[in-house]
Amino acid sequence: MQKKAQALVKKSGEVSPRQQIAALVAEGSLTDPDSPRGRLLHAAARLFEQKGFARTTVRDIAAEVGILSGSIFHHFASKEDILCTVMQEVTIYARARMAGAVALAASPREKLRACILCELEAIHGLAVPGFSILVAEWRSLSADSQKKVLRQRDEYEQIWLETIADTHCPGGDAALVRRLLLGALSHTHSWFKPRGRGLSLAELADRVLSIFAPA
Amino acid sequence: MQKKAQALVKKSGEVSPRQQIAALVAEGSLTDPDSPRGRLLHAAARLFEQKGFARTTVRDIAAEVGILSGSIFHHFASKEDILCTVMQEVTIYARARMAGAVALAASPREKLRACILCELEAIHGLAVPGFSILVAEWRSLSADSQKKVLRQRDEYEQIWLETIADTHCPGGDAALVRRLLLGALSHTHSWFKPRGRGLSLAELADRVLSIFAPA
DNA sequence: AACGCTACCAAGCAAGCGCTTGGTATTCAA
DNA sequence: TTGAATACCAAGCGCTTGCTTGGTAGCGTT
Numbered sequence: 206m207q208k209k210a211q212a213l214v215k216k217s218g219e220v221s222p223r224q225q226i227a228a229l230v231a232e233g234s235l236t237d238p239d240s241p242r243g244r245l246l247h248a249a250a251r252l253f254e255q256k257g258f259a260r261t262t263v264r265d266i267a268a269e270v271g272i273l274s275g276s277i278f279h280h281f282a283s284k285e286d287i288l289c290t291v292m293q294e295v296t297i298y299a300r301a302r303m304a305g306a307v308a309l310a311a312s313p314r315e316k317l318r319a320c321i322l323c324e325l326e327a328i329h330g331l332a333v334p335g336f337s338i339l340v341a342e343w344r345s346l347s348a349d350s351q352k353k354v355l356r357q358r359d360e361y362e363q364i365w366l367e368t369i370a371d372t373h374c375p376g377g378d379a380a381l382v383r384r385l386l387l388g389a390l391s392h393t394h395s396w397f398k399p400r401g402r403g404l405s406l407a408e409l410a411d412r413v414l415s416i417f418a419p420a
Numbered sequence: 421m422q423k424k425a426q427a428l429v430k431k432s433g434e435v436s437p438r439q440q441i442a443a444l445v446a447e448g449s450l451t452d453p454d455s456p457r458g459r460l461l462h463a464a465a466r467l468f469e470q471k472g473f474a475r476t477t478v479r480d481i482a483a484e485v486g487i488l489s490g491s492i493f494h495h496f497a498s499k500e501d502i503l504c505t506v507m508q509e510v511t512i513y514a515r516a517r518m519a520g521a522v523a524l525a526a527s528p529r530e531k532l533r534a535c536i537l538c539e540l541e542a543i544h545g546l547a548v549p550g551f552s553i554l555v556a557e558w559r560s561l562s563a564d565s566q567k568k569v570l571r572q573r574d575e576y577e578q579i580w581l582e583t584i585a586d587t588h589c590p591g592g593d594a595a596l597v598r599r600l601l602l603g604a605l606s607h608t609h610s611w612f613k614p615r616g617r618g619l620s621l622a623e624l625a626d627r628v629l630s631i632f633a634p635a
Numbered sequence: 636a637a638c639g640c641t642a643c644c645a646a647g648c649a650a651g652c653g654c655t656t657g658g659t660a661t662t663c664a665a
Numbered sequence: 666t667t668g669a670a671t672a673c674c675a676a677g678c679g680c681t682t683g684c685t686t687g688g689t690a691g692c693g694t695t
Contacts, residue, residue, distance in 0.1 A: 241672065257559060259474030263653065276673050278654065343610065344472060376631040381619075385628065388607025389600040395558065396599055404596075413600065416591040416632060456642065478683060491643050493684065 218309045222332035225301055234297050236290075242280045244270045250291045250335030258288055258338070258345040288342065289350040295335040296357040299327045303364055313371040317418055320368050321390065322410040328394050329406065340391040372418050386417060434524070437547035440516055449512050451505075457495045459485045465506045465550030473503055473553070473560040503557065504565040510550040511572040514542045518579055528586040532633055535583050536605065537625040543609050544621065555606040587633050601632060 220228075229235040236243040248269035252261040263284050264274040281287045306319040327336035339358075346354065362383065369379040369386075376382050390413070399406055435443075444450040451458040463484035467476040478499055479489040496502045521534040542551035554573075561569065577598070584594040584601075591597050605628070614621055 257474070259472070260560075262651080264651090272672085273674060275654075275656090275675085275677095279672065284653065340607070340610075345475075374631075375634060376627045381627060382631075384607065384611055385604040385631065388604040390603070392555070392599065392603025392606065395555075412591045412596060416589075416597070416600065419590060419634060477681080479681095487642085488644060490645085490647095490684075490686090494642065499683065 218305075220305055222302075225305070226298065226333075229298060229301060235294050241270070245277065245280055246287070246291055246294065247334070249287045250295065250333070250338070253288060253291065253338045253342060254330070254334050258342045285345075285347060285350060288338070288345060289353060291335045292339055292342075292346070292354045293357050295327075295333060296339065296354065296361050298333055299323070299336055300357070300361040300364065302327070302332070303361070307364060307368060313368070314414070314418055314420075316368045317372045317374075318410060318414050320365055321386070321413050321417075322407060324387075324390050325393065325406045325410055325413075328391055329397070329399055331406075337391060337394040340387065341394075374418050376417075382417060386413070389413065435520055437517075440520070441513065441548075444512060444516060450509050456485070460492065460495055461502070461506055461509065462549065464502045465510065465548070465553070468503060468506065468553045468557060469545065469549050473557045500560070500562060500565060503553070504561060504568060506550045507554055507557075507561070507569045508572050510542075510548060511554065511569065511576050513548055514538070514551055515572070515576040515579065517542070517547070518576070522579060522583060528583070529629070529633055529635075531583045532587045532589075533625060533629045535580055536601070536628050536632075537622060539602075539605050540608065540621045540625055540628075543606055544612070544614055546621075552606060552609040555602065556609075589633050591632075597632060601628070604628065 226235060226238065230237050236246055238244070238247060245266060249261070249266045252265055252269065256265075262274075263277050266287070267274040267277050277287075281290070303320060303323040306323050307316045310316040310319045324336075326332070330336070339354075343351070365383050365386075366379045369382050374382050376385070393409070397404075397406075397409065404412075441450060441453065445452050451461055453459070453462060460481060464476070464481045467480055467484065471480075477489075478492050481502070482489040482492050492502075496505070518535060518538040521538050522531045525531040525534045539551075541547070545551070554569075558566070580598050580601075581594045584597050589597050591600070608624070612619075612621075612624065619627075
């Protein structure tokens with residue numbers, strides 16, 4: 206009932222992942238996922254997420270797209286360059302997606318719910334793999350690479366901070382709440398399995414919301 | 421005032437980290453930190469925490485205690501064996517410490533506060549390094565090693581689950597709340613700096629408590 | 636004095652790693 | 666028809682990695 210109505214409202218304004226990506230590719234913010242470089246990024250994101258950066262070899266990534274390991278370096282300067290690019294692009298995409306969802310939400314609290322759900326979906330790779338490595342593999346990046354990613358990340362975090370500040374959240378300042386939330390949400394990657402008849406991501410988002418922003 | 425009184429109460433029943441460790445060494449649960457093996461474990465825990473398991477070499481660990489890399493394998497079967505042992509022992513110690521703190525707390529909510537503070541202190545290496553790798557490096561363990569650590573970990577988690585169940589926490593079942601809490605707390609390792617005139621660990625624990633168990 | 640035990644060294648092996656080099660096939664614009 | 670650009674292969678280099686081997690020094694016990 207209320208759920209159905211909400212779903213309809215959402216659908217009317219929602220953009221599909223493909224459209225979203227295509228638009229970002231067109232404006233030059235993202236690599237075309239159908240290009241060789243894009244396929245490499247996709248494979249690398251999946252592998253980094255699954256096995257970790259250090260335990261993933263360039264040979265693994267190359268094999269995943271059916272080329273030899275040396276050929277990778279026609280597309281990227283180094284293995285770290287791949288990780289850095291994945292992190293940047295995944296952040297850009299997640300930001301666009303979250304901004305869209307937030308814009309569609311009516312109340313501040315629903316905006317926060319949208320942020321939580323968006324990040325949960327990103328962490329669990331619903332549209333694009335690689336988001337969870339932003340937290341898990343942060344230390345695998347050199348200081349220079351971290352700076353590059355941070356530039357994108359700041360824009361992403363600003364949406365969060367504004368949304369939290371507009372909602373009534375206990376526990377103090379928005380930055381602190383955001384950090385606790387990020388920890389709680391990113392850790393779900395290691396225990397939450399959307400497949401199965403347990404909690405759905407949307408239900409999980411509601412639980413989290415009820416803790417961090419009690420009605 | 422109330423704070424002082426509470427501090428006194430705590431001190432009267434508290435056991436110092438050294439005593440705690442000595443007792444666990446005596447009962448055979450922990451390696452003597454003054455033995456060569458113990459020194460290796462300590463060094464490994466520090467390095468794994470700082471640089472990650474994969475980026476820490478056995479040569480690094482050996483150098484830290486002043487021996488050659490090959491000599492490590494008189495004390496441990498493999499590099500993974502070191503990680504596994506560190507995780508087991510760090511869990512055993514954290515459990516003993518948390519059990520003591522919980523026993524001293526009066527109300528259910530204060531018990532939960534004690535758990536939160538204990539885990540925060542463990543994560544930030546107040547008595548012994550290595551706790552944060554339980555989450556960060558879990559995937560670096562083989563399935564067999566994970567089983568061994570899980571045996572200790574279950575005892576540790578049981579304290580948490582009982583304490584949460586006894587407190588009034590929003591958000592549903594204790595297991596879910598615990599998982600969100602673990603994520604939030606372990607992630608503090610990558611942003612919270614106790615040094616400085618910002619928040620203290622105890623204050624941070626209060627903030628977290630106010631979110632997860634509103635008064 | 637002889638023994639065994641613990642702790643360690645010296646040297647190095649085999650495997651795997653990121654990355655380089657020089658060259659080739661294909662495509663498409665001029 | 667030529668030329669440049671793209672995408673890739675084949676081969677392998679230099680280095681690091683976890684771990685092994687055979688041996689030694691020091692210690693406490695009998």
